[in-house]
Amino acid sequence: MPQKTVYLETMGCQMNVLDSELVLGLLRAQGYEPTDDMTTADLALINTCSVRDHAEQKALSRLGSLKRPKQLHSGMIVGVIGCMAERDPDGIFASMPHVDLVCGPGELNKLPALIEDVHAGRTHAVALSQSLSRRSTPLQRALEYDSVEALDFSRNPEPGPGVLQSYVRVQRGCDKFCSFCVVPFTRGPERSRPPSQIIDETRMLADRGAREVTLLGQTVNSYVNQENGRPVRFAELLARVASVPGIERVRFVTNYPGDFTDDIFEVMRDVPELSHYLHLPVQSGSDAILKRMRREYTVGEYIDLIERGRDYIPDLSIASDFIVGFCGETEDDHEASLLLIERCRFKNIFVFKYSERPGTVARKRAGDDVPDEIKRRRNQELLAAQERISAAANRERIGSTVEVLVEGYSKAAVKAREAEQARGEEVGWRRSDQLVGRTWTDHIVVFPGAPEDIGRFADVRISDATALTLHGTSVRGSWERNRTCGAGSAASPGFESP
Template identity: 50%
Template sequence: CDKFCSYCVVPSTRGPEQSRSPREILSEVKVLADQGVKEVTLLGQTVNSYKHTQDGKLYRLSDLLYLINEVEGINRIKFVTSYPKDMTTDLLEAIRDLPKATRYLHVPLQHGCNDVLKVMKRGYTVEDYREMMQRVNEILPGCSVSSDFIVGHPGETEESHQLSLESIREFRFKNSFIFKYSERPGTKAAERFKDEIPDEVKKRRNNEMLDVQNQISEEDNAGFIGKQVEVLVEGPSKSAQKAIEASLAEQLVGRSNCDRIVVFDGNPRLAGSLATVEIFDVTPTTLIGGIVTKEFQHNAGSSLPILQ
């Protein structure tokens, strides 16, 4: 990573950004597809800053998505984590135009106060993030966006904490990963600032952030009730111990194209397939539904019905 945020040890411990060649990545994806993998996730600390010159051509992340979209057997392509200032229009348009690209972005805001973002050395303002979100909403309506936040960072006040709460309400993140600040030796924040905010204050602010985020998540998830979503089935859910009467059905879990967790009852053999699920209930973290009957291809020679 080349960003050098004041609280983070990654640039000093793992070194500068390096982008693997498109040829190498594409070869690995094809091997995974041959092994039956249906979804690939491209990983990087700031993955949307990907760039690599191959055979005299500069490839960016949007170009990489186009290449992977052509790989037979792959149904979904995701990437994490993204940096706000590197969220280019060509990347958003690639997600819009490619059927296998998921409409989900993980783009950490980290804080809702410009003064704290400056102390964090994040390199952008809340206004910059707002402009990015406007482009996301214009080009990718319905796209889910998740965020990271740090509470209790040096320089955070009650007033700036309230701005973080307001940012969750404004941007309506699908979910947020919220962390209490802890001093990391070797970081600029540890060198320049004392960790003076009491742990009980950090814990309270953390819980307040979670409460607001859970409310937003459940409100937005409720918009899926009565709708059908396409789900890439991962397999039995954690609570799938209870069989449904005499059938082979049990509770399965998968993810929608906008990365929402979906649970429903169905045949365990659905793992790895795409299924249509109608949503009838929600929690802040999960869509709950029933599978819509259809045929799915189990192997080259047979098709099996999906259980309702």
């Protein structure tokens, strides 16, 4: 029987990247093989994001470009999965009648049944999670049966490319209802997975070759579940994941500042496998805007939290998110965000222009009243301020030696090899090819190295720096960390002095 093929394109956040990996595992078990060619695939899926209008427009444009291939390829199934599928199934079918199925992010385990339905002649097959209950507390919900757990366990246990770093979901959904955000509507209420399942999955990933895991949750630090009659909170979960044999580094995203507790800093300080990096979105430097966004903290509380974190972990590196042009944002509010950037000296920031989302409180009760050119200017000003800070901080690292986990080849090296292959040259990788690695503080380091270094640790002396990247040369051949003798210990897992 000829092989069935699936084209799967992923937009949006790490949750979607993980969902796509799990969906591919599920479809492989149904006899599908992945393809890069959307025009000839038997099944074409777009995993969508609803966080900004721009992301939804991009998804619609990709779906539009599947119309012609579907006309030419009888039997092709076109599907929409992810947040946009959950948010607006009727709108998708109305504007894209060639779409056969939509499936929300909490129902992905039902995809094979939906595909069957379409084969059986159903025109529009749908699976959504709108019935999820919000009445119970996060802890009560964590005890409820979660139909998508099966999906997290459907991961391919075989070793393969790209398994060195793996995502592990620890939590689904969000209860915060920030006034601008659509996620609580698309991903449902917050539910934390049982700790034993997270540990089992981490063990399985370590057995197939993972060295680093990133724990994922919309507000990951709010994690709580019950075990043997007592609550297990995020700090304990971190320590337990870090103790899984074979796992050398643990990261986690993303954090909600209002729920961050000092026991997490303590465990980050004390457990050598925990990265010294926090993604801690603040969204604005103005209390008035934070209140309108329904973020449950003030700027002062956010600064206190960062200062406490740096007391516990002196080399803690922090990234943040900002939204510019939120409803009613004045020049003074914007100046307050610039001041916060100067004060906090983030490693990097992600800046988004406010985009009104259907169903949110901000859309219902406030206006999208900041003109686009002002949003654009404010966006550039925040990025310029951060770039100056990042460039200066990275320049200070010239001359120091950092420990990196080597992730693979740099983009430039990959491009060069692809160009050689396109010219029909068979050259393979060279020792002079640039590798890319990440420090314990999430700084990206590029340096020349060999294929066997990938997946191992290396010490790199920094010789040059930009705002985004450190460049250097390896001063010690790549090496396996020895957990028992405390290599990369809690005392100095980040940068050494020049």
